[in-house]
Structures are given as structure tokens and as C-alpha cells.
Amino acid sequence: MKRLIMCAGTAAVLLAGSAPATATEASDRPMASASFNDTVLAVVHHAGRVYAGGEFSYAFQSGRRLERHHLAATTTDGELTGFAPEVDGPVHALATDGRHLYAAGRFRAVDGVERRRLARFSLDTGELDPDFTVRVDALPRALEVHGDTLYLGGDFHTVDGQPRERLAAVSTDDGSLLPDFAPRFDQAVRTIDATNHRVYVGGGFTAVNGTAARNLAAVDPRDGSLVAGFAPRARGVVHDLDVSGPRVYAATGGPGGRVHAFESDGVTAWERAADGDVAAVTVRDGVVYAGGHFTKVCEGGEVDDRGDCLGVTEERQKFMAVTTENALRAWNPHADSVMGALTIASGDDVLVAGGDFLTFAAGTVRQRGLALFPS
Template sequence: MAMAATRITRAPLRTLVAAAAVALAVTTTLQPTAHASVSATPTKTAGLSGEAVFDLAVLDSGRVILGGRFTGVGAFPRSNLGALLPSGKADPAFAPSTNGDVRAVAASEDGTRVFIGGTFTEVNGQPRQNLAALDAVTGALITDWQADTVGADPTVRSLDVHGDRLYVGGRFDGIDGTAKQKLAAVGVTSGNTLAWNTWTNGNVAEVRVSPDGQTVWVGGAFSKIRGMARAYFGGIDATTGYPNAFSRDSWGGVVITVGTSPDGGTVYVATENNHLFAYDWAASKELWRTRMSGNVQAIAASPTEIYIGGHFSSFADYKVKRPSLASVVASTGAPTSWDTKATGLLGGGWSLVIDGSTLHVGGQFTRFDGVQQRLYARFAGTPTP
């Protein structure tokens, strides 16, 4: 996850900052404060049939790999996996299939491989337990890459790639024949579990690597990382496995999704109590918090705006309607004027990816301001300067 878009021992100071932020929100509750950089009207592309796109990856070629719970892309039957050409038309050559949901999609840095995670036991008719590697062009299963997960009810919830490492987060008791639980690093080429001596004491919902590749940010239903107290979120050294010094309190509950600013200095976290947080992690400082009417499930950040997707209908404090998709000012968390008027199933937006001048969105929406665009949309503009 979703491609999944953030916590402190100085309680008195944090409380004052939070109170000031809420007071400011209340006094400015009525109007958005800035314009978003992308169009509110999606570019017409092939739509999907089925229920949801849970995650997506954009390749350097401009092709978009989609994973979720669906039965077709454009006119082509597809089982939970599909692709769009740079033109927005369905890719007729990419036709893999799974027998269960695809919850996470990531691509190797050279663009030759696509990694998928979810709740499946077969890929292209071959046994694979919740994790697999595919040829990025054809969708063929890479047969010499295998890192199955095991457990009472295992699932892979999030994937991210940096260099030769695929980071895997979810609910599992073992991976690739090892006893590694909930969080692991796997070789992009080999499929073997790599030495990374870290662990969490609860399930991982989101894994995001910092832009410089040095920190792996994780969120989920845990209270400790490598035995150190970290309330549902923390940063882990990509080499040593040790948590960094940043720690937040438990207010807000379980973390659903995580994002980072393009320069890596700010992390964004969405929690189960409908809040979106921004933190200057090096200073262990909360910058702002914004309350939505429902959960935020995806985050994508530009230097000036934070795009969010979820099953919300409005900004709770600002009293501004924004169904399923919205954006906020990066410096304040206040809503912008971007309003796609999305409609569809309650799940809303599940995945957001900024690629150059385009914002890619996957979810459960069916229309934007009455115009049909099912489960996937792209918005043109200038989300990066």
C-alpha cells in the first residue's frame, strides 16, 4: 500500500504545540488556503472492472503496474494484476494473475522486475505464498526468485525497494524459510532473506525507504522496534537495523500509512483515529496535525503539497468537503482548493504516486465530478517544481 504515504517524550511542549495547532485550525476552519498543482480533472485512461486498486508502481518507461482486487483492465480480462501503457491504454502484453488480493506493488530500480505482495497462494498458476517477482514487461513469474511467507494468516501489506534490497512488511511468522517476522529485507535478484537484524513486536502496515536510502520508516500495530519503545511508528537504520532517535507518543493509535518529503526531512503519518501528522524527525518535533472524517490510507508528498487518499469525506476541523482524495499545504496541513469530487465505494483512495508532472491514483472510486474513471486515475500538472 498501498504506495503508503509521520511521533515524544517532551509531553508538555508537544501538548502546547498541538493545542496551538488545533486553535489555529478552528480559527481558520472555513476556507482552503492554497491552490493545488495538479488538475482536479483526470486524464482519460482505460478503466478497470472489479472492486479496487490497492497499490501501483510507475516504471521509468511510463508504464503503470496495478495491483488489487479486479477482473479487467480496459477490454482485457485480468485477475488482480494489470498494466497501462504510457498512453493510458491497457497493456495487452502484461497478463499475470493471482488467486487472491495484491496489496503491494514495487519495482526494481532497473525496471526489469515487479514485486507483488498480498494474500495469494498462486501466481500464474504456480505456488507462491503472498510474495512474488514478475517480469515487468510480460508479467511472467520469475521462477528462480522465491521468498514465501508463512504464518497462521499471513499477508504482505507493503513493499519498497532501494538498491539490491526489497523491504517487506506485513503479518507473517517466517519468510524464505527463516523465522523472520513481520519485517524483512530480501534480495532483489536472489530472493534470499538478507542480514538485517531488526524486528517489531506487532504487525507492519507500511514500509517506506527515505530518499537517501539510509532509513527505513515503518508503521503498524507495534509498540517496540528491536526492543526499544516506538509507538506504532519509527525509523530504522537500513544497514544496522537499529531504530533512530525519533520517537513519538502513542496518541492517534495504530499507524495506517507513511510518507516522506522529497528531501527526507519531514515524515508524514496517518493513524487509525483519522489524523494526519507531520514531523521534523531530526528535531523530534511535531509540525502539525490535521483531522479528517475518516482514515487516510495513502500519502504522496511534493515539496509544497501533501496528497492524501482514503475513505474520508471531509476535513473535520476545517469543515471542508473532500471525498476520498485531497491535498494539504506542506507547511501547515491546511487543505488546498484541489477537489476532484470523487465518488465510488467507501474505500476511496488506496495508493498515490507522484511521477514527474503526474499524480497517479488507485482506489475504489468510479467517477470524478460525474465523469466515469474506474479504480485508476492520473492527474496532470506540476506536483514537483
Template sequence: MVLSLTLGLTQTIQAQIPNEPLETFVVTDGQVNALAINSNMLYFGGQFNFVGARTGSGVPVTATTGQAEAVYPSINGDVFTAVNDGQGGWFVGGSFSVAGGFLRTNLVHIRSDRTVDPNWAPVVAGGRVYSLILSAGTLYVGGGFTNVSGQTRNRLAALDSSSGALLSWNPNANSNVRTMALTSSNMYIGGEFTTLGAQTRNHIGAVDLTMGQLAAWNPGAGDWVYAMTLSAGHLYVGGYFTSMSGQSRGYAASFDLSTGSLDSWNPGASSDVWALDAYQNVIFMGGLFTAAGGSNRTNIAAVDATTGLATSWDARLSINSGGSWVTALKVYSNALYVGGIFQSIGGQPREMAAALDLTTANATAWDAKVNLQAWAFAGAGNTLYLGGQFGAAGCVTRTNLAAFDLLSGRVTSWSPSVAVRNGVPVNAMVIASNALFIGGYFNTVGGLTRSNLASLDLNTGAVLDWSPNPYNATIYSLATWSDRLFVGGTFNNISGIAQNYFAEFDLSTLMLTGWNPFVSGFVQAMAVDGDTLYIGGNFGTVSGQTRRRVATFDLTSETLTSWDAGLTTGQFVDAITVSSGKVYLGGYFSVINGSNRTNFVALDASTAQVLPLVANCDQPIYALAASSNYVFLGGNFRLINGQSRPFLVALDANANALTSWIPGPDQYPKSLRVQGNTLYSGGWFLHAGGETTISLAAFPLGLMGNPYIVTNSMQRPVSSAPQFRLVALGIPQASVLGSTNLNNWQLLQSVPLVDGNGQFVDTDSTTRPKRFYRISVP
């Protein structure tokens, strides 16, 4: 059979928005509340310390410095485990769908040349992969999955490490497997399960290595087992339990493997133990505790493997204001690698991952600079595969304010710092007169005193000579029109003048103007459309007239208009956007101009008439954005019109309907912005569209660049159908057409795309002596 690839592009109807955000973007280690864009530069503010370009959640780094390698396959979700493949590469498991452009469900083989093995592709479905062990050509897999390569495998499976073929080993756990440990005859298993092989095994058990037959050993843990390690003929376990084999054991215990009996070893951790590793006669423990081995130890300890008493080794992990813990430990290359939530350990600032000296507990020079916790370390020579829930390695310090170049895909050197008060420092930003104006709740910017409102040079980040000092207040909203800057918040005094909640500055002089519309309550949102200013908040009167929660002004005359949304039941309006003659309001309300509209409403911009677009949300909305076709809503809701749509949705503004788009972030956005063909979202989420993209995400609203067939991906395995990979960024599916003469084309298959990547298999090719292929995209 003759195979040929060609590319054809067909524009048809408006494409559906893909659920997955763009892979090339930026992430932080905290919350993003405000976004602003100037040309190709994205400015963002909130409460964070680390910023980095997305690398994916699995990165090979040097074992000495933590520097990430330049080329490797990016993984779009979380990595919970990795193991050396014995040839300089790794098997990697977690919760993901794409690795290096290949569709891979929760398990992937990365070869020593840092490419994805194209022929090793078991599909591990139904749950995450938490644990991997490689032995004698067999890869043992544990996790929360229920199916492997189309066959039932409940939480445990074994694969041929060369071919990926599923083996007969099938212990069958009834809930998550979190950890495994291998001896010459048995696989020891820990987790959340209560049965193995349909027999009672409370959170811990053992099976043989051939078929997964259950061993008689049945110690029974009082609660979940999360970690295991082997040392000198003993099995050490950690978890949530306070009893083991019917005896009191505080979150850690050990067994003599020659007899299977519980040892007297009892380090008595004060709370959960989530990670273990052994070195000589020492057991390293990590988790969420304040004491272990009879000594005060914060979340990480070294205890004697015989007595259980703490050694003098003390990592001195400091507790963050939001909490700290340790999730991963690995002894490798004369150091202990540590992953978790922390900002200081071993006497040095280290964010989320560190390496400690095995003797002194001091932090080494190794610093991977990841923005969220590491879960996995797997060594291969002088390289360490680092996996976790981070979105970026090699991050840089940026204190609550940063800039990202959308063209180069890099964090810029623009770096003014904003000091934290008791709240989120940056809530609002707007660009005008080659300056970035920021508002929030802070007291210094760039080392200079600036209370809650400041301006910075767009190019240098220098703090400009403007200090209106809204006294003891939070700034929630900023907007501009012509040569005017509008400020909304909770203040009663600004620039030394008594003025409540709303103020106007002349941009040429940065002085207050004389306009005071006398708003009776906080201003939390603003939008300008033409010569009209919309404000929203929790006020009841404006300029002496009743205007509940929302009002409009004619900016040419600086007068209140007659436009009245008639909000009669509700606490606040927190978001406003205007598009194509329609005003969209979001917040916490239920009745607008006599119509029931829960937390969202669309109004006519001229008459304030309630429009037929209905999206009743079960919780408040905090952010809105609109394009020519869509209205985007972000908030704390889970249901829209009774349908499950958590935190972020798109409405079809033309069809007046909820779209099928489900990006599913795990927390709500606080800021949304449409610029060009992209929706930008900021908040405090860890994932969106099944991808690890912490606090920031960019969603394409249409095809980006030219789609293509990956020419070197064309394969035709023996007695199998030809197949190839295709890429079309910004759309959820593409069509593959076939022809035998390049004139007459027929649809062969609509290929679903994940992150713009898809796999086509021509199951009909055996009836054709030759075939050409091309892609059609909407």
C-alpha cells in the same frame, strides 16, 4: 493459416444470470434504501452525500485539480497500489478481474496512451496485490496471493517489467505482505507474516534482490507492519505494533540502515499507523490515531524525522459520525496527497481524498471527488493515478436523494436535499401523478419543513405543497392504486387526524380519505396486484379480525379479504412482491399456514396455500422482487437451505429451486426492483459480483445488445495459437464456433465471461490451413 472473424447469434434456452453487475451505472458514498423508476430515470433515496457515475476504482486525474481524464481503462474491482512504469503509464495492483475489457487478475499494465498492454498479462492468483516497486526492469509484487502465472509464489514475486515473465525471486512469506521498501541491496518487507523463507520473521524482514534470500536482519515487530518509507539512510515503519526489537514503540519506529539497529525515534502514536511518506526532514504519518509526536493530531501528522516530535503542521482532519481514518499518503508535485475516510481536511470539505500544502497543511484546489477511500497515488508528469475502493471519481453532492439517467449514464441535475434525523432519511418512494412521493424519517426537504412524508416534482425536484406531517414517526412503505396513495409506517397521527400505521390519500386532492382499516401495529411493506392490496408488518389484527403480520384488502370495496397467510410464529413481514398468481413474503418468521418456512414463503394468491418453492434463510429478508422466471431475495442471511448464499439470491420460480447465481455482495440489499431486463439493487454494500459498486448495482437478466468479437484483438504470436477477445454483455458465457467453409460449423470452446468479456485461444488451429470464427450465445 488464414483467419477470419464473423458473427453468428443463436438464441437457445434461458441464460443463467451473470454474477457481475453492469459496469455503466451509478454509486453513492452511503446507503440506498429505496428505488423508483420512471421511463429512463432511476430515482433513489437513503442516506448519502455523494453520487457519481461509475468510473472504476482506478482513474488518472490531473495533479493540480483532480479532474479525471476522459479516456482510460476502467478497473472492475479494488486498486490498492500503483507505480509509475517510467514511460508515462502505470503498473496497477489490487483485487480485480477485468481492466479495460481485458481479463486481468489483480495486476495490469496501463500504457501511456491509457490502454491496457495486451501482451503483458501475468496472472496473480489466490489473493490481492497490496504493494508494487519497480526497479531496473523488475517489478516486485507483494500481497496475499499464492500463485503467479501458474507457479507457486507465496505473497511475494518479481516480474520482468517488459514481458511480464515470472522471475526466480521467491522470498516465500506465510501471510499477507502489506508494504515494501527498496535499497540498493535489500528489499525490506512488512505485513502480517511470521515467516519468510521458512524462517521466523515476525511481521518485518529483509531479502536480497536476486533470489529473495533472507537477510540476517531480524528486528521482530510485536504486531502487523503496514507501512514503510525511506529517508536519509533510515527505514521508517508503521502498523499495529506497540513493540519493535523488544522495545516499546507506539505504532511507528525507525531503523538505521547502516547498522540495522532500532533508532531512538518514537513519535508515540496513540493507535494504528497505516501510511507513511517522507519530505525533507519530516515524516508524514496517517492512520487511526488521536495523538502523535506529543501533540493532538487526528489521523494524520507530520513529525520530525530525527526527534519524532510533531511539527506545527496540522491537517485538522474532522471525524465523521461513522469514523474517520487515513489509508494512503504520497508526496508528489509539491503537495501531500491523502486518502482515507473523511469529509473535511485542511480547512476544506474533501471527500475521501485530498491534497495538502506541504508547508501550511491547507487543502489545495485538488479535489478528485471520490465516493470511498483512496489507497494509491502514483504520479506521471502532471497526472496522478488514483486508486482505491471507490466506485466513482468526479462525484456531485446529493443529499439523500438523487436521480440517474439510465440512457445517458449520467447523474442528473435533479437535486432536492433531504435532511437527516437520527435514522435513515429516505426509506420508501413511489411515483404517481408526475410526482415522486418519499417517506422516511426526516424534517426538511429542499429547505422546506416536511416531516417524514413529502412529494416532489419529477422533472424539477421542486417540493410540492403537501405536508401531511405523520407525527414523530417513520414511514416504511408507499404504494399506489388508481387515484389512491397508501402510506405505511409507525405513525399514530397524520394530516392532523388520529390514525394508526396505515393511511390512504386521494391523489387528485392529496387529502386523506375516510378509510381506516384499524391496523394494530407497524406497516412495513405493501404491494398492489390488480385490485388487491397486500400489507405486511408486525401487527396482529386488522379491521378487528386476526391477521398476523400480513393482510389483504379488496380495493374496490376497501374491505379486508378472507385471504389469510396464517403466520403463527414470527415477528414481522418486511417485504412483499406478487407475480404470476403467486405472493412472496419475506421477513422474520418460521411457520406459515402450518408449514415450516424460515423468513421466506411463496403462497397462492387466491387461496393462500403454501407453495413448494422453499428457501429457508438463516436471517431475515428485507427486500423482494420478481420477474417472470425468478424471485430475488435480499437480506441479512448467509445460508439458504443450508447452502452458502450471502445477502442476495435468485430462485427459479418455475423449477422451484435455488439458482447457481452468486453475486455475493458484502452487505445486504434494502431495496430490489426488476424493470425490463434488469434487476436493480440498493443497500449498503461495497462490492457485488467481485466489483466495486457502492450501494447500487444493476444486474442484467439476459443478453444486452449484440455480442461481438473485438476485431483488433486478433493475435497470433509466433509459434502460438491464435486468440481474440469477445464481448457479450448480460450472460456468463458464450460459445465460439469454427468453420473452414462458412457452411459447416463446429463448437470449439465455451468461453466464460467476466463483466461480459472473454478471451478465446484456438489451441486446435495448427491442424487447419484456414478457419472462420463466430459467436453463439444463449
């Protein structure tokens, strides 16, 4: 698990403190927890466990350095678990179906067994699933489980030797490729969020199945046909999506990043700009949490050619929170680093973020790579 022109219904954008709180919030200081020696690129939560994937080779817990090669797990209290598969390359995406953990990335082997770019692990035992052997010819950047289907998106052109242009679906039962689902995207897919009737897809593409569709689209989960009733205007590359209620929330790149809220027909409900890419988004208890490379968010929806806000700004170092009606909240963990936050997920009583940050609270709290915010 990551999304602005203001429309008439959102003309009265509220700055932090201008309206009473309407939703509970996560803490803006991360708890003391396991951290990592390099970037965390993907996080997912399930049943009291937080799974993290990325470029790291070590985890740190209570002063100890423990080997964790690109994939690890903690409790929601931040304690490192014994889950420690040997993955020989970076993990870019994670997903779970409740029984398994799926991992995708630039690896070639897991625990000494050949697994190119995609692998599955038992959540009960932590062991590599020997029967799941889906073959992908290039990097999968996004994973999404819905029902008994695993959707994968990325740079690839074939799955199990069959043509699949950057989006595919396999069965979670046996890993078999679903033959009727074969949409064609002209550029990489970066994020997926599926519902019963639509598969929402984000990236930097300009066409789906030969029809113009820029950065964000919806396809039919049965045959991959483009959903004509969803025609959003996402003005930058879509890095992350979260569908909540009737709306689709998107995190986009720049110049200047944005959090978009789209209605089910693609009409913009609202959008909020920042002075850098927004890379991750999740919705929790009426609050939209977003992370990225930005240092300021804009009162209005416009930025200049350099990506700087036009007009009034509010400092938000790599993270921001707005209500689902676009009222900016005071929440500001104040993380460091250039890239900042790259992934966000919500679960139980914790908000989880991954990235290349080293500190929070203006440098006073050290927490590298992974941050767990209690709520």
C-alpha cells in the same frame, strides 16, 4: 506506494483560498482511462507505466472488457498494456527496483507456477522471474525497494524458514535473506519507506525489539536496531508513509484520520485531522496529497469520540491536498464510495490513486478502481 495536535509553528492553519497558491497541483478530475471491476489496493509508477494490483478480475477500456487477474498495467495516458499475468489471489503491495516489479498478496500461484504471497516480474518482458522464490509464511502488506534491498513488512513470522517478526529484507540480486537485518515488531507492519540511514515503518504495533514504539518507528538498515533519535507521536494506526526532504509524512486511522508531518527527530511539525481514516499519502511539488474514507477535513487538529471534526470543517470527499506547511488547497476530486481511496503514487506528469470508488466530480465522471490525475 497511503499521515494531528497543532504545534506552535503551525498555529495559523490556512483554509483553502486564504493564501495564494505556492505550488503546482494535479487536476482534480481524472482522465478517461482503464478501470477495473473491483478494488485496487496498490499502485506504483515506473518509466511511463502505472502498475495496479488488487481484488479485480477484469479491466475495462473503451467499452471492452479484458481479463486482468489481480495485476495490470497502463500507460500514464491511461491505456491498458499487454501485461496480464495470471495471479490467483488479491495483490496488496507493489514495488519496483527499475528492472523488476515486485508483488505481494494473498495469492498462491502466478501463471500456473507456485508463488505463495510474493513474486517478481521482469519489467522488460512482463514474465514471472523463475529464480526469485522468497518464501513468506503469512501476508506481506508492504514492499519497499532501496538500493539493492527489498524490504517487506506484514503479518509474517518467518522468511525462507528463518525467524522474521513482521519485517525483513532480501537482496534484489538473488532474493537471499539479509542475515543481519532482523527487527521484531509485535503487530503487523503496514507501510515502509527507506532512506540511506533509516527504514521508517508504520502499522499498528506497540513495540519494536521489545522497546515501546507505537504505530511509527525507524530502524537501522544494517541490523534493524531501533533508532532512538526518532520518537514520533502517531495517534492512530499508520497506513502509509512518504519521506520527503527532512520530513516524514504519515497517513493514519482514527477515530478521525490524520495527516501528520514529522521532523527527523519525530517532533510533530503539523497535523491535519479528518472525519475518517486517511489511508494514503504522497508528496509532489510542495503539495501533500492524501486519500481515505473521510468526507470532511478539520480546521483544527481535534475530533470527538465518534471521529467528527470539532469546529470549522471543509468538505473533501475521499481526497485532500495541503501544502507542506499545512495550508489546505481547494483540490477536491469528490469521489464516492465508503472506503474511497486506498493508495496514492506520484510519477512523471500524473498522480495515481487506487481504491473502491466508482465516480468523481460528485457522480458526473465515472472511473472505477483506478484514477489518473494529470498535472
